[in-house]
Amino acid sequence: MESKHLRFLRVLEEVVSDLPERVLRRLCRLHDIRGHRGDTRLEHSLKVAYLCWRLSGKFRVDGKIALESGLLHDIGYGIPRCPLCKLDPGGHCGICHWRTGSELLEEVNVDPAVVRAVRRHMFPYGPPPRTPLDWCVWTSDKLESVLSFLGFRVLPDPVLKRAVSAIYTLS
Ligand SMILES: [Fe+2]
Numbered sequence: 569m570e571s572k573h574l575r576f577l578r579v580l581e582e583v584v585s586d587l588p589e590r591v592l593r594r595l596c597r598l599h600d601i602r603g604h605r606g607d608t609r610l611e612h613s614l615k616v617a618y619l620c621w622r623l624s625g626k627f628r629v630d631g632k633i634a635l636e637s638g639l640l641h642d643i644g645y646g647i648p649r650c651p652l653c654k655l656d657p658g659g660h661c662g663i664c665h666w667r668t669g670s671e672l673l674e675e676v677n678v679d680p681a682v683v684r685a686v687r688r689h690m691f692p693y694g695p696p697p698r699t700p701l702d703w704c705v706w707t708s709d710k711l712e713s714v715l716s717f718l719g720f721r722v723l724p725d726p727v728l729k730r731a732v733s734a735i736y737t738l739s
Pocket residue numbers: 641642665689690
């Protein structure tokens with residue numbers, strides 16, 4: 569395993585061990601919801617977390633906060649809220665989750681900067697990004713989707729597996 573991947577796993581574990589239990593439980597549930605190209609929503613979130621962490625220097629934001637924001641950006645998936653959610657067999661439309669996710673994170677007192685980045689990650693289907701952290705998450709999310717659709721592996725499978733099990737172990 570490459571050293572950048574080991575470093576990512578270490579920071580991920582630090583972030584996850586500080587998360588409230590309710591958030592951890594929701595993260596685990598994301599493993600039952602589909603993501604892109606055969607990935608689960610949790611795997612997508614981990615890849616976005618990795619890209620956020622790697623790109624954090626370019627956006628001049630703290631790597632740990634960037635990783636946390638990427639990890640939590642889709643936490644609202646699976647909390648149906650709007651009429652469109654009824655049309656999706658999984659019970660969520662994929663559009664209103666910026667609202668459900670940011671509300672949940674606000675309730676459990678997650679860093680307000682993270683909450684704002686989650687709220688603003690779905691532009692133009694939600695409010696626009698404003699801060700460098702918002703843009704870091706917005707860019708990493710779109711980048712991960714494009715790379716996955718093109719067949720690029722953002723994280724090698726063994727790293728992804730270890731990241732998923734770190735979340736289950738700490739939850
Ligand atoms: Fe999203």
